[in-house]
Amino acid sequence: MSEKPTIEQYIKNIDEHNFKAYKCVGCGAVTAPPSGTCYSCGGNEMDWTTVSGKGKLVSFTVIHIAPEEFQEEAPYFVAIIELEEGTRITTRLMGFDPMAPENVKLGTSLVLDYEDGKSGRTYLSFKPA
Ligand SMILES: [Zn+2]
Numbered sequence: 001m002s003e004k005p006t007i008e009q010y011i012k013n014i015d016e017h018n019f020k021a022y023k024c025v026g027c028g029a030v031t032a033p034p035s036g037t038c039y040s041c042g043g044n045e046m047d048w049t050t051v052s053g054k055g056k057l058v059s060f061t062v063i064h065i066a067p068e069e070f071q072e073e074a075p076y077f078v079a080i081i082e083l084e085e086g087t088r089i090t091t092r093l094m095g096f097d098p099m100a101p102e103n104v105k106l107g108t109s110l111v112l113d114y115e116d117g118k119s120g121r122t123y124l125s126f127k128p129a
Contacts, residue, residue, distance in 0.1 A: 007036075019051070022036070022049065023046065024040065024043050024045070025047055026041050030085035031087045032088075052083070054109070055083040055109075055112070057081060057107060058082050058106065059106070060079035060093055062075050077098055077104075079091055091126055092115050094115060110128060111128075
């Protein structure tokens, strides 16, 4: 894999249900865009890496008032997930009732899934493991 990672390809991978993160060539730290700079060493030489798809719930919120593009999908969860590889990404959270967020527990083990939104876009999402 010599192709330099781009945001466009990152989004395309998600559309194709083939999520990949960036891996710093310098120090091996895994990160998920939009940053093209390594949070660990500041390097900017990145390569693609596949990830386990396992993570834990760090934080979440319920979106009731959505941007116009996503209005049909509201209410929905947006969550921050810490991947097993160490990076944190913002994704949708599925498998819970957005009207009962008190049932969602931080630290819950989650696995990567994809959500084909009504808007026609595909999102990263996570669901209970
Ligand atoms: Zn690095």
